Amino acid sequence: MNLQLFLLTAAALFSVGLFGALSQQSIVMLMMGLELMVNGVILAAVAFWHYQSPASADGQILVLIAFCVMAIEMAMGFAVQIALFRARDVDMTDMAGDLRG
């Protein structure tokens, strides 16, 4: 059990989340991919704190900020989805491609 193993786990979680966020058509499933990515970031931050600079609490505070990001992402994602669904009866990413450049 060392830093590398924890970071590899975190990288695996992040990659799986990336796959989900890129491949899912349902907006809720896409958000689950994003959550999984933040999950990997949290694990990496905790591992870095424990194995690199345990003396200061900075790593832990970074994790709390990641929780904050997760909560905001979830709330805003659902709010946007509800707004989209109410206005246009859309629950798939492919039908909401207005900003495609």
Add this chain to the structure above:
Amino acid sequence: MGSAIFFVLAPVAVLAGVLVFRVDSMVRATFLLLVSFLGVAGLAFLLNSGFVGGIMLLMMTGEMVIMVVFMIMFMMNPGGLMPMKMVHNQRFSACAAVLTFLGLAIVILTVRWPAPKGVAPADVTLSIGEGMMGSKMLVFLTAGVALLACMIAALALATHRGRYDRYGDDLDRKTPDDAARGGVGR
């Protein structure tokens, strides 16, 4: 003992994460995501971060239960009774994910990580509290304002569509602009 727990929890967390995008039932997918989060919370406990692990246990359980409700509301197939695929760009996504993992793994395994600086304080939670209320207070004030803005924006977005949404800015539309047709006069 710690290693044994790690080698149980880490594969469980990753496998549950993979299964989230493999199962048909959306409810099962959400609970698998919860399993993944709980695995990471357990790993945080292993890393002497009981506070973070505890928050994660509580917050993720609540968050995923709310997510199940949204899943059932929005998915046409919440119970997974019919197998279905709801994916696009699958090959590109898989390539991107594998390349990301390989890139990160190469960096993780080749970098010579420096030795840890210092030792953890006896009470980690106390040091987090002192950081939050002391040197990192500005960060948390900003996060608080961001959360408040998020609450207001989420309410504004999710609230019921009003007459200006349905009849235009000057209320001069003949029929309301609704997503679902029906009702009197349509």
